[in-house]
Amino acid sequence: NAGVTQTPKFQVLKTGQSMTLQCAQDMNHNSMYWYRQDPGMGLRLIYYSASEGTTDKGEVPNGYNVSRLNKREFSLRLESAAPSQTSVYFCASSVSALDPTYEQYFGPGTRLTVT
């Protein structure tokens, strides 16, 4: 039981390049989330998927797209990377987004640098 896994762990991109961050969970959770964490800014929600087949914007969605591939997998795509997207990205999952008292389980993060 691996919980939430993320790939890659580290990535360096040049401005304008694209890439997809992968996330998978094996806890049969309905809801999945993508956050970014910047120094002094805490965790900010990029997109979330309340259930398979649905996605919604969070606080900072600009420059990102997401795909809920199936119940297990939720990917985050940067179409044209910018230096402002240098950050640590966390994927999380929970039983249900309808009840925020449910624990969110976080992956280990992807450290992305855009030069």
Added chain:
Amino acid sequence: TQLLEQSPQFLSIQEGENLTVYCNSSSVFSSLQWYRQEPGEGPVLLVTVVTGGEVKKLKRLTFQFGDARKDSSLHITAAQPGDTGLYLCGRGSQGNLIFGKGTKLSVKP
């Protein structure tokens, strides 16, 4: 918009000391969660509080939810180096969590 204010932003103490960190908002929370994040890792849930005035204990950690459900505190007794990390509070909002910026705690041996 920063909906949750956490203080202090940084805290450096010696092993054995007690400390309290705070999480405040101008609006009422329906629920509040505290997470701890160790360097290079994702956050891990410590506790969820939902009732005004609620107090929960987790070994040396005591969590309190304000009577008006606008604030919460985390008190650590006899801090240990293993308590080092970033402490984040998160409030429920439209089916998601909004996080504060966190308190970075360093406990020196």
